[in-house]
Amino acid sequence: MNGMLKAGQILEAESLGKVTVEELFGSGGQGEVYRVSTERGDRAVKWYYPQLADGRQRQILDGLIDRGWADDRFLWPKAIVVDPRNPQAGFGYLMDIRPDRFQDLPALFRRLPSVSAVTPRALVTAALHTVEAYFTLHSKGIAYRDINWGNIFFDPSTGDVLVCDNDNAVVDGEFAAVAGTMNFMAPELVRGDGGAQPGTQTDLHSLAVLLFMLLMNDHPLHGARLLRIHSLDEHAMRRLYGTDPLFVFDPSDTSNRPDPAEQQTVLTLWNLLPANLRALFTTAFTKGLAHPGDRVRETQWQSALSEVLDGITCCTGCGQQIMTSSDGSALDCWACARQLRLPPRMEIAISRGASRPRRRSIRLDPQARVYAHHLEGDTERHDFSKIVGEVTEHPTKPGRFGLTNRSGNVWTVRRDDGSVQDVAPGRTVALRPGLLVEFGGGAEAEVRP
Known part of the structure; x- marks a missing residue:
């Protein structure tokens, strides 16, 4: 040793x-x-x-x-x-020691065998957990100051995350020796603007970079400009990340678009990304580059990622997971090119425990579940161990599905013919358009096509 x-x-x-x-x-x-x-x-x-x-x-x-x-x-x-x-x-x-099930993000970018089977659901879950973890720090007035791909580890099978190297986190506004990692640092820190200090506001930029790399497998500023740099020395890096940063998908300036021959992966993944996430990334790397106050907040990422996670469905042709759009527009499977047959969705309305009435939409894929956080107004942390309901297939009629009560409460359901039924824990109700479900606690839902 x-x-x-x-x-x-x-x-x-x-x-x-x-x-x-x-x-x-x-x-x-x-x-x-x-x-x-x-x-x-x-x-x-x-x-x-x-x-x-x-x-x-x-x-x-x-x-x-x-x-x-x-x-x-x-x-x-x-x-x-x-x-x-x-x-x-x-x-x-x-x-504590990092458990073996957690892998680093560079392993994901290099497509090592340990992460080769990671699914879109696990990646979006990891992104959601990452946002919520850093929000916990920021809500206590603590700035991490060095968010980068070396400090987050994730479980490829579940999307659980673990934040390491926490010894540089300090109360926002206090001095710390570490300013960040260059390609994750906010532009004002890279430039060395007068008065600019690492804190929760600069963390928001670093977090957006990390999320983009997690979901897009590339850096948000690494487009055609990067390919024209012969030597990525400190001077070149300061221009790329600080004095002249340009988002690869900037809607008004296409000069830094990814090269189709050399950077095809990020082009493909961007086109597969739901519109709500594309909009947040565009805000983060256009307005957010120049104006720290316009950076995307953790709650915005949380809401969008949660919505995307609830919309993931599997292609009935090849079984691949697809991130669908909330507007229900037709999509083709990225793997087999077949048009997706979208399952019905459950529209949940929550009237209690929220700063304002909340609505959530869950695609009732054969693998879908209703979790406790779906029935809560404001959720600080998504807990996927608390299952309230689960889509299950009829034991003798393949292709017919129902929602099984996995909670400890009795549900009340109303069918489109006006009939009312109680669904006890462990019992199942058939899923049909028009079905109304009262979960209790101010949460109710309707099944829609």
């Missing part, structure tokens, strides 16, 4: 006791990460390079640890770690 720490070395975590170094996991721009053993099981330690282990970083860590962040989407610092025999050797911090 070639690193700053040695296998078997004994460290001490403040208030948590002895820590034994086991192996080097890897290294990054600020330090090295090790697997360590403690009385409570294996954990990880990030140990800073000597030049970065200063008083300011120690102060930031103390503040983060004192907050006692209990959100399972973050590998949050738990304790300062030092070498008790050599206190001047520097320091690090203790955190």
Whole structure:
């Protein structure tokens, strides 16, 4: 093990006791990460390079640890770690180990086998979870300051996310040594505008870049201009991301459009993206590039991504997942070119628990589910473990589907002929246009073609 720490070395975590170094996991721009053993099981330690282990970083860590962040989407610092025999050797911090099921985004971009089976549903879910995770920080007045593809890990099968490298997050407005990663930084930070500092407002730009890369597999400013750059040195990067940024799909300037021969993937994916997401990306990388106040907020991303997720359906010809448009317009399957046969949709109206009445629309695909968050007005975090209803196929009549009550409450349903029926937990009601469902708690729905 070639690193700053040695296998078997004994460290001490403040208030948590002895820590034994086991192996080097890897290294990054600020330090090295090790697997360590403690009385409570294996954990990880990030140990800073000597030049970065200063008083300011120690102060930031103390503040983060004192907050006692209990959100399972973050590998949050738990304790300062030092070498008790050599206190001047520097320091690090203790955190939980990233589970093996989480993969990094570069693996997705390189199409490694570990993420080769990822579905559109999992990608949109990961994007939604990412937005909600950073919104949690921002709502507490904390700026992450270095949102980039190296700090988010995701589960390719579920879309769950894990935010790492949280040791640079500080209260918005406070100084931090890290300003960001160049190709994710807001233009005003890249240019070094007077008074510009990394904070929640610049995080919004970085978040939009991350979402674009997650869904489009490319950078929003990497079009034809990038291909004309012979050497992507610091001067070229400052122009590309700071002094002269131009969105690849800018509606009024086509000079940076992706090259059809060299950048076909992003062109194809953009055409497959639902209109609501294309509109938000266009806002983020046109108005948002020049005016920080016009950047897309997390709640806007959350609403759009949730809508797209609820509209995903499978092609009956080849089984591929398709992101459909909310207006129900006809689409062709991107994989087999057949015209999609869109399933009926459930229009849910929520009158309680919202700042204003809310409506949600779910495509009743054979894999569709109604979750608890569908029946809530304002949702801070989508929880896909709380299933309220599930589309199920009739056991003896293939091709006929119903909605099975997976909640603990009795539903009341009204058919288009006026008949009324109670649907107890575990029971199923046939899905037909005109069906009205009262879930309780101020949420009701209608099935429409």
